[in-house]
Amino acid sequence: MAEKMQLNEVEVWDGNYAAAQALRQAQVDVVAAYPITPSTPIVETYGAFVANGYIDGEYVMVESEHGAMSTCVGAAAAGGRVATATSSQGYMLMVEVLYQASGMRLPIVLNVVNRALASPLNVRGDHGDMYLGRDSGWVQLDAFNAQEAYDLNLCAFKIGEDINVRLPVMVHQDGFVTSHTAQNIHPLSDDEAYAFVGDYKPVEEMLDFSKPVTYGAQTEEDWHYEHKAKQHRALMDSYTVIDRVFDEFEKKTGRKYKRLETYMMEDAEVAILALGSTVETSILAAKQLREEEGIKAGVVAPRCIRPFPFEELRESLAGLKCVAALDRSCPMGAMGALYNETCGALATIPADQRPMVTNFIYGLGGRDFSVEEAKRIFREQKANADVGYITTPVQQFSGLRGPKLGFYEMKRS
Numbered sequence: 001m002a003e004k005m006q007l008n009e010v011e012v013w014d015g016n017y018a019a020a021q022a023l024r025q026a027q028v029d030v031v032a033a034y035p036i037t038p039s040t041p042i043v044e045t046y047g048a049f050v051a052n053g054y055i056d057g058e059y060v061m062v063e064s065e066h067g068a069m070s071t072c073v074g075a076a077a078a079g080g081r082v083a084t085a086t087s088s089q090g091y092m093l094m095v096e097v098l099y100q101a102s103g104m105r106l107p108i109v110l111n112v113v114n115r116a117l118a119s120p121l122n123v124r125g126d127h128g129d130m131y132l133g134r135d136s137g138w139v140q141l142d143a144f145n146a147q148e149a150y151d152l153n154l155c156a157f158k159i160g161e162d163i164n165v166r167l168p169v170m171v172h173q174d175g176f177v178t179s180h181t182a183q184n185i186h187p188l189s190d191d192e193a194y195a196f197v198g199d200y201k202p203v204e205e206m207l208d209f210s211k212p213v214t215y216g217a218q219t220e221e222d223w224h225y226e227h228k229a230k231q232h233r234a235l236m237d238s239y240t241v242i243d244r245v246f247d248e249f250e251k252k253t254g255r256k257y258k259r260l261e262t263y264m265m266e267d268a269e270v271a272i273l274a275l276g277s278t279v280e281t282s283i284l285a286a287k288q289l290r291e292e293e294g295i296k297a298g299v300v301a302p303r304c305i306r307p308f309p310f311e312e313l314r315e316s317l318a319g320l321k322c323v324a325a326l327d328r329s330c331p332m333g334a335m336g337a338l339y340n341e342t343c344g345a346l347a348t349i350p351a352d353q354r355p356m357v358t359n360f361i362y363g364l365g366g367r368d369f370s371v372e373e374a375k376r377i378f379r380e381q382k383a384n385a386d387v388g389y390i391t392t393p394v395q396q397f398s399g400l401r402g403p404k405l406g407f408y409e410m411k412r413s
Helices: 015-025 040-051 065-078 088-103 146-161 190-197 220-237 239-253 278-293 310-317 337-346 371-387
Strands: 011-013 030-033 058-061 082-086 109-114 139-142 169-174 183-185 260-263 270-273 297-302 304-306 322-327 356-361 395-397
Touching: 011 015, 015 040, 015 109, 015 146, 015 169, 015 190, 030 040, 030 065, 040 058, 040 082, 058 065, 065 082, 065 088, 082 088, 088 109, 088 220, 109 146, 139 146, 146 169, 146 183, 146 190, 146 239, 190 239, 220 239, 260 278, 260 310, 270 278, 270 371, 278 297, 278 371, 297 310, 310 337, 322 337, 322 371, 337 356, 356 371
Parallel strands: 030 058, 030 082, 082 109, 109 169, 139 169, 270 297, 270 322, 322 356, 356 395
Antiparallel strands: 011 183, 139 304, 260 297
């Protein structure tokens, strides 16, 4: 029997420690561990919990991130509650196995502490790695701060293990900004957290020899299409379970989460659409601009990257004058991923209700995103709104040293 840890009503944790505590409280059966900056402290801290008797489960040190996710797949298929963590190049190495996990409907929890992709080598955070697994069939949740990294990890087990979902879940947080910044955290007690997550109920576990099952069967053209369509539907339908779990979490803690978070959008004319720690920076900038310059600024932030909150995004942005979609990754020859998702949602509403949308690439490799930079983007949206057309390149690189870099000039005759 694992020892319980006495926690204060308020603890000072960073995002990595908060995630490790959530894994401990969920009493995970198997954690596969392979270190990579900046996610290393999650499995490192979990290993200390195991060594000190706070966890009964297995702590498996492996030879690579590919091995880590492969271990998770095997352990989950055998009937255990399973988790791990990774970043950047390690996440890239996991990608092949991410598809195995979701295709076998194994509710593994993966913490992805987002970091830039080489080359050049960079251990600082951006979202270059975030999108590597976006089509892999996992539920993807995004934490904007350390409290949310803790909360969403507890929710992740409950969402993924629901019999109507049975899919793996990722929890993203920004490398070094969220993962290494200590904040006041309000944890649940061990008993409260475990009661919320609940006992693990394996489904068709391989170690049930009275009921033999096969995982990873070959399907070819006969059944592959049907299998993927059914998997896609499960992910698309998972939003009802996500909403229910968020509601249950609010009743227990008072902390409310939605698949799409909105701030000051009731009367907003211009908005920033962003992910991760940038959301809180943008909220602060919007508040200051409202007080100082009267700009009706708002912020919209997808909490769920998958399933993508398509309808909620469309409804929240309809009627605005201008929206800036901020992408903390370099799309390399295209518009940013968040910009494209946004334009896809807006394309389904009437043209007279459709805001102008611009795309800002920013913060690559850990480059700081400041309140002043967010203000500048808001002001630019306001200027576009006042004249009624986009006066700048549709895609700009914000905060870049040297000459300005932008693409797709909007020329007016």
